[in-house]
Amino acid sequence: MSHDCCSQPGLMLPADALLRMREQVAPLDGEEWVSLEQSPGRVLSRDIAAAIDLPPFDNSAMDGYAVRAAEVAEGVTLTVAGKAFAGAPYAGECGPGQCVRIMTGAALPEGLDSIVMQEVVQVEGDQVRFTESVREGHFVRGRGSELTAGTVVLKAGTRISAGEVGVLATVGVADVPVRPKLTVALFSTGDELKAPGTELAPGDIYDSNRHALRTMLQAMGCEVRDLGVIPDDLELVREAFRRADAEADVVITSGGVSVGEADFIKVVLDEMGKISFWKLAIKPGKPFAFGRLPNAWFCGLPGNPVSSMVTCYELVQPLLNHLAGEPAKDAPLLEARLQDNLRKAPGRQEYQRGILSRTEDGSLIVTSTGAQGSDMTTSMSRANCFIILPREQGDTAAGSLVTVEPFNAVLGGL
Ligand code: AMP
Ligand code: MG
Numbered sequence: 001m002s003h004d005c006c007s008q009p010g011l012m013l014p015a016d017a018l019l020r021m022r023e024q025v026a027p028l029d030g031e032e033w034v035s036l037e038q039s040p041g042r043v044l045s046r047d048i049a050a051a052i053d054l055p056p057f058d059n060s061a062m063d064g065y066a067v068r069a070a071e072v073a074e075g076v077t078l079t080v081a082g083k084a085f086a087g088a089p090y091a092g093e094c095g096p097g098q099c100v101r102i103m104t105g106a107a108l109p110e111g112l113d114s115i116v117m118q119e120v121v122q123v124e125g126d127q128v129r130f131t132e133s134v135r136e137g138h139f140v141r142g143r144g145s146e147l148t149a150g151t152v153v154l155k156a157g158t159r160i161s162a163g164e165v166g167v168l169a170t171v172g173v174a175d176v177p178v179r180p181k182l183t184v185a186l187f188s189t190g191d192e193l194k195a196p197g198t199e200l201a202p203g204d205i206y207d208s209n210r211h212a213l214r215t216m217l218q219a220m221g222c223e224v225r226d227l228g229v230i231p232d233d234l235e236l237v238r239e240a241f242r243r244a245d246a247e248a249d250v251v252i253t254s255g256g257v258s259v260g261e262a263d264f265i266k267v268v269l270d271e272m273g274k275i276s277f278w279k280l281a282i283k284p285g286k287p288f289a290f291g292r293l294p295n296a297w298f299c300g301l302p303g304n305p306v307s308s309m310v311t312c313y314e315l316v317q318p319l320l321n322h323l324a325g326e327p328a329k330d331a332p333l334l335e336a337r338l339q340d341n342l343r344k345a346p347g348r349q350e351y352q353r354g355i356l357s358r359t360e361d362g363s364l365i366v367t368s369t370g371a372q373g374s375d376m377t378t379s380m381s382r383a384n385c386f387i388i389l390p391r392e393q394g395d396t397a398a399g400s401l402v403t404v405e406p407f408n409a410v411l412g413g414l
């Protein structure tokens with residue numbers, strides 16, 4: 001089995017690089033209060049405890065009749081004393097021989113203990129005839145049955161999405177304490193890069209990385225300062241770094257890290273900051289760089305489009321989550337039966353692009369998106385997962401069980 005040109009046994013695996021980044025980087029300090037509407041995507045800065053019981057009062061889970069269970073049996077008739085609606089409780093008396101018409105969410109009237117659903121009774125005027133007995137407490141959602149006041153419902157470090165917004169609203173929270181939003185400055189480097197929508201001169205390509213990366217970073221909850229394309233010119237790269245460093249928590253660049261003749265990122269990094277590591281045992285994405293600038297952290301992504309997206313997803317995303325105050329979490333991995341033969345040389349951990357699906361019998365299978373060139377952006381848009389092949393693995397045959405990492409919402413999700 002041939003080793004490819006880029007196999008370098010000394011390079012760190014992505015998981016080790018992540019450990020190293022987490023060791024060096026402390027979450028950003030600070031707290032601000034935002035409205036519930038502004039809270040999605042933000043990270044809670046403190047635990048949220050419920051100020052009320054949930055539910056706040058005993059209420060009906062069904063449309064039907066509130067009764068005393070002891071009075072109800074097959075053939076029994078009760079008289080309707082009144083009606084209880086959600087938001088309009090029945091305030092009157094309900095004596096022996098009586099019941100209350102009740103709607104879902106209405107408070108259980110004083111003295112009653114159970115709900116009989118309307119489907120199992122016969123109604124004539126204000127007389128309700130029951131066809132079966134009822135267990136005490138049936139269809140009653142008891143006060144505090146979900147949780148009692150004082151219970152922590154959301155922990156500090158939780159990223160807020162729809163479920164969390166629902167919880168915050170349910171316990172009546174309108175102002176939400178959150179960690180500061182990360183500001184990320186982003187620029188591409190390369191004389192060949194032209195803006196989509198313009199004409200390409202010979203040798204030019206469109207700058208796709210900045211647009212794809214900006215989209216990913218926004219989906220990760222960052223405020224993105226897009227500094228555009230910086231030409232391969234030492235002074236201009238230097239100037240871009242100064243600006244980016246001054247206005248961001250993290251500076252992210254694409255291209256110019258391969259240390260070719262027009263690659264000035266390393267030169268400027270050496271002048272201005274401190275490089276922590278340069279190059280990892282990852283494919284695509286080997287020339288990934290991480291370090292410190294005077295004010296901001298720095299991630300240098302490779303120029304090849306797929307490499308830049310893979311490293312943004314696998315390395316930048318966990319770093320940003322950590323900076324934002326989220327606890328470390330493992331990517332959700334699945335095992336799937338490979339449908340194609342995959343080419344791989346030992347030496348680097350690979351993130352090949354795959355399409356995960358389920359067969360009729362329910363087992364997970366994964367298909368390759370085809371050619372895996374790190375310049376092929378369509379392989380990212382067609383994929384819904386990475387097929388992760390361990391460092392020492394070689395060619396992998398169809399029929400093997402492989403590890404897959406389904407894309408999260410940052411890459412469109414599954
Ligand atoms: P570099 O890391 O600058 O040597 O770039 C490696 C490869 O990625 C070259 O083929 C570049 O043309 C290409 N590339 C660099 N930046 C971008 C970009 N922003 N969008 C698309 N392709 C890029
Ligand atoms: Mg370049």
